[in-house]
Amino acid sequence: MHPTPPESSLHGREPHEAHRAIAIPGCVPAVLPDPPPTPPEKPLAFDCCESGCDRCVFDVYAEELAFYEAELAAWRARNPGLDPDEAGRRHA
Numbered sequence: 545m546h547p548t549p550p551e552s553s554l555h556g557r558e559p560h561e562a563h564r565a566i567a568i569p570g571c572v573p574a575v576l577p578d579p580p581p582t583p584p585e586k587p588l589a590f591d592c593c594e595s596g597c598d599r600c601v602f603d604v605y606a607e608e609l610a611f612y613e614a615e616l617a618a619w620r621a622r623n624p625g626l627d628p629d630e631a632g633r634r635h636a
Contacts, residue, residue: 578619578622578623579631579632580616580619580623580628580629580631580632581612581615581616581619582612582632583609583612584605584608584609584612586605587601587602587605616628
């Protein structure tokens with residue numbers, strides 16, 4: 545089971561949204577590209593205000609990183625043998 549994604553990481557899309565079949569009458573069904581997930585940006589040391597926030601930027605990063613790792617594992621299962629770095633360059 546995947547961890548619940550932080551709201552900020554989905555950007556209004558469903559997980560695996562890019563991996564859907566397209567049906568067009570009279571055409572051969574196609575599958576949209578399945579690019580690997582993008583890792584979250586690690587906050588810099590000075591991004592934390594050190595005032596004990598309930599949701600520190602490092603807590604948010606840890607949640608986003610856990611979600612990214614789960615999505616990457618799912619991507620690797622759908623794309624065995626592909627390098628996510630190489631595949632990401634092809635889809636960019």
